[in-house]
Amino acid sequence: xxxxxxxxxxxxxxxxxxxxxxxxxxxxxxxxxxxxxxxxxxxxxxxxxxxxxxxxxxxxxxxxxxxxxxxxxxxxxxxxxxxxxxxxxxxxxxxxxxxxxxxxxxxxxxxxxxxxxxxxxxxxxx
Numbered sequence: 001x002x003x004x005x006x007x008x009x010x011x012x013x014x015x016x017x018x019x020x021x022x023x024x025x026x027x028x029x030x031x032x033x034x035x036x037x038x039x040x041x042x043x044x045x046x047x048x049x050x051x052x053x054x055x056x057x058x059x060x061x062x063x064x065x066x067x068x069x070x071x072x073x074x075x076x077x078x079x080x081x082x083x084x085x086x087x088x089x090x091x092x093x094x095x096x097x098x099x100x101x102x103x104x105x106x107x108x109x110x111x112x113x114x115x116x117x118x119x120x121x122x123x124x125x126x
Contacts, residue, residue: 033077034101038062039070046080047099050092 019027034040041060045051051059056067071091074080081094093099 033074033079042070046093047102050090052088
């Protein structure tokens, strides 16, 4: 599971700590958890508040087995947490950092779209 950067990581020129190899690997592991459209859809649904698997299924239209699998990946990478409520499990973003990361990524995409700098996925392969 991802951990915080070490206080011994050297600082970057903008004041933020530079990434050690270990910190970069942990960060890449966390980013992996965000690297699929289905997981991003689930996280977007959870951004609006805690949801049960049934609510997530209804909101994004994925099958139960796929949602459950993706939620397991997100839990394993400490991106979401789960709480039992009676017979149901309520999934939520683990902390506000995850929501902020999603918001920043959306704003980045919007800015790229507004400036016409986006490319289709297939265009990047050439």
